[in-house]
Amino acid sequence: MRHTRVIVTHYGGPDALRVVEEERPEPKDGEVQVRVLAAGVSLPDVMAREGVHPETPPVPFTPGWDLVGVVDRLGDGVSGIEPGQVVAALPIHGAYAEFVCLPQRELVPVPSGLDAAEAVSLVLNYITAYQMMHRSVEVRPGQRMLIHGAAGGVGTALLQLGRVTGLEMYGTCSSRNASVVSDLGAIPIDYHQQDFVKEIFRLTGDGVDVVFDPIGGPHLWQSRKALRRGGSVVGYGLISSIRGEGLASGRPGQRQRFRGTAAFALYIAGGWLLPGRKRVTPYSIQTLKRLKPTWFRQDLITLFDLLQQGKVKPIIAQRLPLAEARHAQELLAEGGVTGKIVLVCNGGMLEPGGA
Numbered sequence: 001m002r003h004t005r006v007i008v009t010h011y012g013g014p015d016a017l018r019v020v021e022e023e024r025p026e027p028k029d030g031e032v033q034v035r036v037l038a039a040g041v042s043l044p045d046v047m048a049r050e051g052v053h054p055e056t057p058p059v060p061f062t063p064g065w066d067l068v069g070v071v072d073r074l075g076d077g078v079s080g081i082e083p084g085q086v087v088a089a090l091p092i093h094g095a096y097a098e099f100v101c102l103p104q105r106e107l108v109p110v111p112s113g114l115d116a117a118e119a120v121s122l123v124l125n126y127i128t129a130y131q132m133m134h135r136s137v138e139v140r141p142g143q144r145m146l147i148h149g150a151a152g153g154v155g156t157a158l159l160q161l162g163r164v165t166g167l168e169m170y171g172t173c174s175s176r177n178a179s180v181v182s183d184l185g186a187i188p189i190d191y192h193q194q195d196f197v198k199e200i201f202r203l204t205g206d207g208v209d210v211v212f213d214p215i216g217g218p219h220l221w222q223s224r225k226a227l228r229r230g231g232s233v234v235g236y237g238l239i240s241s242i243r244g245e246g247l248a249s250g251r252p253g254q255r256q257r258f259r260g261t262a263a264f265a266l267y268i269a270g271g272w273l274l275p276g277r278k279r280v281t282p283y284s285i286q287t288l289k290r291l292k293p294t295w296f297r298q299d300l301i302t303l304f305d306l307l308q309q310g311k312v313k314p315i316i317a318q319r320l321p322l323a324e325a326r327h328a329q330e331l332l333a334e335g336g337v338t339g340k341i342v343l344v345c346n347g348g349m350l351e352p353g354g355a
Ligand SMILES: NC(=O)c1ccc[n+]([C@@H]2O[C@H](COP(=O)([O-])OP(=O)(O)OC[C@H]3O[C@@H](n4cnc5c(N)ncnc54)[C@H](OP(=O)(O)O)[C@@H]3O)[C@@H](O)[C@H]2O)c1
Pocket: 042, 043, 044, 047, 124, 125, 128, 148, 149, 150, 151, 152, 153, 154, 155, 172, 173, 174, 175, 177, 191, 214, 215, 235, 236, 237, 238, 239, 243, 283, 284, 285, 286, 332, 335, 336, 337, 339
């Protein structure tokens, strides 16, 4: 039986993506074959295509960090899971495909009745947001948080989860996204027109308790300036290294990657050494998942519960067919996307009674 998947043929721009048709993968011992319903499109996919993400596999590879699908076939030695069950996973790469085979331990059951595109939005963006808020720093009701990239995939997740926790929220965004940010309960700050550090002090008097920073580089330092005494910056991305300078450059990313990581280490050390008890903490979903796989599973189950209760509602920017993966990545890389772009496969709907 054949299926379609997307491959990255070389590190570079969107032309590196190709749609191929080939034999379906067979589940090995301990593996489950999953029919993919929804695969998330994210900046880490774009960074892997460019070769600048720490998790970049050797080419050719299939991109796609996060997926929701239906169990189709079981490999030898698999038990406790049935064909037809709906599951979610964070394979880090491989999700842009109609069928994938994954070790059973990677699969988390998805409750019945959830929309596949909304469910897949939780797997990368909401887990990142949730773990930064509750595992990297333990936010408390009433605290102030500043979210950079507040209208983005992770940014909107942070805003929705911040509202559930009862935080006072500020979010940087372009002016076109200001209403999205204010509708989600935060005061928007236009980072193109305003100095966010000055604006934070004007609005709060003495700064915020926590800043979530996906921009990276010297921006982490600016974020630290927006903190109150004892506050924390959680750094979780390097948008600064791919927007403008690096994106679609086709340059191999090793040097850029190591430069970014070295700069990060300096900011972390500076955070400890300089006065004010202000910390700079890195977050990486893949590192924490490897160190604490049970947290990933527990946190995803918590998030599915919040989705079922209607306490969070992922914003789906677009649902596109798998064959439009290139267009999806181009849209995301241009910026200005609000929420999550999802590639929909195999009909993309969850069947009633899944899981
Ligand atoms: N460490 C981890 O485990 C982890 C996990 C998931 C994602 N990430 C990283 O998180 C980052 C964001 O991912 P995403 O999926 O949320 O991306 P996204 O949906 O494309 O959102 C990125 C946002 O960044 C904003 N932006 C760009 N430059 C900015 C600046 N100088 N100041 C403030 N905002 C700025 C854009 O805002 P406007 O459009 O409003 O200008 C856009 O909304 C990526 O770097 C990704 O690699 C890390």
